[in-house]
Amino acid sequence: MANSAFQEIISGISHFAATAQDLASLQEFSVSLIAERLPYYNWVGFYMLDPDDDGVLILGPFRGASTEHIRIPVTEGICGAAVAQGETIIVEDVSSDPRYLSCSIETKSEIVVPIHANGSIVGEIDIDSHLLNAFGQEDRSFLEECAAVIGRFIEEKDKSALQTASAK
Numbered sequence: 001m002a003n004s005a006f007q008e009i010i011s012g013i014s015h016f017a018a019t020a021q022d023l024a025s026l027q028e029f030s031v032s033l034i035a036e037r038l039p040y041y042n043w044v045g046f047y048m049l050d051p052d053d054d055g056v057l058i059l060g061p062f063r064g065a066s067t068e069h070i071r072i073p074v075t076e077g078i079c080g081a082a083v084a085q086g087e088t089i090i091v092e093d094v095s096s097d098p099r100y101l102s103c104s105i106e107t108k109s110e111i112v113v114p115i116h117a118n119g120s121i122v123g124e125i126d127i128d129s130h131l132l133n134a135f136g137q138e139d140r141s142f143l144e145e146c147a148a149v150i151g152r153f154i155e156e157k158d159k160s161a162l163q164t165a166s167a168k
Helices: 004-019 023-037 077-085 137-156 159-167
Strands: 043-050 053-063 071-073 089-091 109-117 120-129
Touching: 004 023, 004 137, 023 043, 023 053, 023 137, 053 077, 053 120, 071 077, 077 089, 077 109, 077 120, 109 137, 120 137
Parallel strands: none
Antiparallel strands: 043 053, 043 120, 053 071, 089 109, 109 120
């Protein structure tokens, strides 16, 4: 990862994770830092699988315009596809992808990165940009490392998320 901003953000999130009291505070810190440092990341947020229904993603902390997509079935949208496929999805032009759930007319591209804990997907990081083709391999590597930090935190420190991940 050559981008120094990416490296600094990963370092900041990792350091915060070492002392964070809970997952929500780590997520809040992460979305704030990412949104503040990367201006082409116009919407930064977490969706986590519902502990009572792992077929639904629930909106967590985010930065950017409000969204009507508070709950997303894993059978819908780019967010659902990332869970179903179990891998990062980059959409260069959301207008050309029929899976895209429109939130903002300004959104042009999206990247969704699953968060793994205990061998299961427990949620994801979702980023929208107002630029076409905004996300490349460096963004993917960066966000996958962010997701790995969150996943390790869940495994090591967040007992409620750990129980949810273990039950799946």
